[in-house]
Amino acid sequence: MSRIRRFTLAQRLFHLLLMLSFMTQAATGLGRMYIETKWGSLVASFFGGYELSLTIHKWVGLFMLSLLGAHIIYVLATIEWRGFPRRLLGPDSLLPHKDDLKQALGHLGWMLGLAPLPRLDRWTYWEKFDYWAVFWGLFILGGTGLLLFNPVASSRLLPGWGLNVTLWVHRIEAALAMAHIFVIHFFIGHLRRENFPMDLVMFEGSVDRAKLSHERPAWVERLQREGRLEDLQTLPKPFPWRAAYYIFGYAAMIACLFLFVGALAYSRLVTW
Amino acid sequence: MIRIGCRGCLSWCLLVAVGLGFFFWPPEATAQEEVASALRRYKDREASTGYYEEYEVRPRRQRPLVGVPGVARGSFPYSPSAAAVRITTRLADSHRGVQFYYNRRCQDCHPQQARDYHTTRGKLTCRQCHGGEPIASIQHYYSPLNPIRRHAYVCAKCHQGASTSFASYVVHEPSPAALETRRSFPVLFYAFWIMVALAGGTFLVFLPHTVLWGLRELLARRRKHGE
Numbered sequence: 001m002s003r004i005r006r007f008t009l010a011q012r013l014f015h016l017l018l019m020l021s022f023m024t025q026a027a028t029g030l031g032r033m034y035i036e037t038k039w040g041s042l043v044a045s046f047f048g049g050y051e052l053s054l055t056i057h058k059w060v061g062l063f064m065l066s067l068l069g070a071h072i073i074y075v076l077a078t079i080e081w082r083g084f085p086r087r088l089l090g091p092d093s094l095l096p097h098k099d100d101l102k103q104a105l106g107h108l109g110w111m112l113g114l115a116p117l118p119r120l121d122r123w124t125y126w127e128k129f130d131y132w133a134v135f136w137g138l139f140i141l142g143g144t145g146l147l148l149f150n151p152v153a154s155s156r157l158l159p160g161w162g163l164n165v166t167l168w169v170h171r172i173e174a175a176l177a178m179a180h181i182f183v184i185h186f187f188i189g190h191l192r193r194e195n196f197p198m199d200l201v202m203f204e205g206s207v208d209r210a211k212l213s214h215e216r217p218a219w220v221e222r223l224q225r226e227g228r229l230e231d232l233q234t235l236p237k238p239f240p241w242r243a244a245y246y247i248f249g250y251a252a253m254i255a256c257l258f259l260f261v262g263a264l265a266y267s268r269l270v271t272w
Numbered sequence: 273m274i275r276i277g278c279r280g281c282l283s284w285c286l287l288v289a290v291g292l293g294f295f296f297w298p299p300e301a302t303a304q305e306e307v308a309s310a311l312r313r314y315k316d317r318e319a320s321t322g323y324y325e326e327y328e329v330r331p332r333r334q335r336p337l338v339g340v341p342g343v344a345r346g347s348f349p350y351s352p353s354a355a356a357v358r359i360t361t362r363l364a365d366s367h368r369g370v371q372f373y374y375n376r377r378c379q380d381c382h383p384q385q386a387r388d389y390h391t392t393r394g395k396l397t398c399r400q401c402h403g404g405e406p407i408a409s410i411q412h413y414y415s416p417l418n419p420i421r422r423h424a425y426v427c428a429k430c431h432q433g434a435s436t437s438f439a440s441y442v443v444h445e446p447s448p449a450a451l452e453t454r455r456s457f458p459v460l461f462y463a464f465w466i467m468v469a470l471a472g473g474t475f476l477v478f479l480p481h482t483v484l485w486g487l488r489e490l491l492a493r494r495r496k497h498g499e
Contacts, residue, residue, distance in 0.1 A: 036392070050393075111484040126481075152431055155438035164442050165463045172464070176471035184478050193489040271392050272447070 003206040004220075005232045014071055015202050018134070021064045023256060026178050028057040030263050033171070037266045043259070061145045068138050091121040091222065096132075100125040121218040126188060137177045144170040182260040186253055203245040206234045318369065364414070365406030385444045394430075401426045401443075 007015075027043055032053045034040025047053045080087040088095055102118075104125045109115030123131075144166045147154040151163050158166075190198045194215075201207045213220040223229040236242075367373050370381075378398045379386035390396045399407070401417060408415035416425040423439035431438065446453045448464035 108481070108484075111481075111488045113488075151441070152433045152435070152438055155435060155441070158437075160435075160438045160440035161442050161457070161459075164445050164457070165460050168448050168460065168464050169467055172467035172471055176467075176474060179471075180474065180478070184482050187482050187486060192486050193492075271387050271389075 002209045003234050003236055004209050004212050004223075004229070005206045005234050006201055006212075007205045009205070010074065012202060012205055014067070014074070017067055018064070019252065021060050021067065022177075022181065023252065023259075024060045025057060025064065026174075026256070026259055028053040028060070029174055030178075030259055032057070034263065034266055034270055036271060037269045039262045039266045040270070043262070058145075058149055061142065061149075064138060065142045065146075068135075068142065091123075091219070094123055094128055094131050096128055100128060119218045120216045121222070122216060124216075130185060133177075133180065137173060140173045141170060141177065144173070178256075178260065178263070182256045186256070190249070190253065198246060198249050200242065200245050200249070203249065204237050204242065206236070209233075319363070363409045364412055366409040366412075367407060388444050390443050400429075 024047075028047050031040055031042075031044030031047060032050060035044055035050050041049075044050055044053045047056050087093060089097070091097075091099075099121075103120060106115055106118035107125075110117050147158070147166045148163065148170060151160075155163065189195065189202075207215075209220075220229065223232065237245075370376075382398075386392075386398075390401070391398075402408075402410075403416045408417075410417040412418065416422070419436070419439065423434045423436050427434035427439045442457065442460075446456055446460070448457075448460045449468075450461075453461040
């Protein structure tokens with residue numbers, strides 16, 4: 001059973017670190033915001049309570065911003081500069097392309113039973129959206145978070161009443177990010193029938209060739225045409241690794257759903 | 273000559289009597305009112321003495337329409353019972369004249385003001401910022417919360433280095449979603465609704481997309497990979 005490599009070790013590490021830090025931010029932020037409720041104090045107690053949750057939230061936030069910086073450096077280092085920007089406009093790039101709109105509409109047509117499945121390439125439109133949503137989220141959450149890091153200092157840059165606004169922007173953007181990850185990303189990534197019970201590709205790095213040529217036929221054909229398909233072939237990871245991926249992935253998903261359901265259920269008991 | 277002299281004397285006496293009478297004659301009372309308007313009565317007498325509505329003759333039923341800058345735009349009916357519109361932002365004792373004041377708690381009358389994070393999370397009491405009795409109006413010259421000294425007298429007690437800018441943080445934050453906030457804190461109102469529109473727009477696209485996709489895959493006939 002041959003497998004094709006989709007993600008390098010560096011890319012998987014970025015995802016793992018982003019995932020762990022995002023979950024920490026979600027838990028410390030929600031625990032603090034919901035501290036008046038039993039659920040909130042339970043969540044915060046995992047991080048040492050109300051005060052320590054904020055300290056962790058601030059430093060993990062700085063870590064996420066440095067992760068963003070590291071990722072930008074990584075992207076600049078891996079961009080194919082020869083013949084710039086030809087490769088950036090091609091199908092191997094994560095930049096939005098006019099074909100994405102066509103594929104999104106085609107995919108919608110397939111969902112309604114009106115059209116065949118669009119022939120997707122390396123990056124699909126929903127993956128590109130997820131990728132850029134992290135930038136957008138990190139800029140809004142990181143920017144407001146930096147302003148809230150030390151309110152006394154930041155009130156020199158903006159009037160103090162701006163911090164009221166900043167906190168609300170931070171909250172709503174965080175709620176959007178969490179709901180998107182905990183509902184849409186998890187469902188598309190793992191819970192829909194094609195991927196159920198779990199798509200290991202972001203942990204294992206490789207995907208089954210038959211599955212790939214169903215999922216992304218345009219990419220597989222392109223690789224075959226360019227003769228690069230053989231270079232990307234790898235072996236499946238041994239069983240203990242795969243078991244660890246399942247356990248870790250499900251632990252993360254259950255923890256996130258616990259946060260999501262708790263946040264919804266207890267939202268009426270919080271003083272806003 | 274005497275007669276003339278006597279008559280002259282009499283007329284002089286009458287003139288003096290009328291002249292003195294001018295000073296001692298009681299003033300004319302218009303409809304038994306002590307004051308011309310309820311607002312003037314409030315400013316001249318009630319605010320300074322603390323005694324409200326203690327008049328032998330009740331004012332007329334028809335109230336004059338007055339506008340007070342900073343309290344209400346245009347004109348509004350002022351009435352002694354409409355305590356909400358009284359100008360209480362510049363008093364040395366902002367609760368002057370409130371009935372049964374010492375039997376009440378702050379949040380009995382200010383429930384919304386007791387719902388901010390300084391009160392609910394920071395466990396501050398109202399008086400720790402607003403000062404002891406008598407609690408001055410925040411615009412009163414000697415109030416610790418007067419914006420000219422709020423940062424130093426109040427905020428800096430916990431937030432070391434607080435500036436006047438820092439002190440403009442709105443502790444009793446209005447609900448950002450409320451339509452009323454569009455007037456009192458427009459930046460908060462618009463920022464809130466723009467962010468909600470952004471989040472709502474994202475879900476408006478991706479939720480139906482995800483649900484449809486899930487249903488389509490669920491209902492599809494089982495198929496082998498690679499077909």
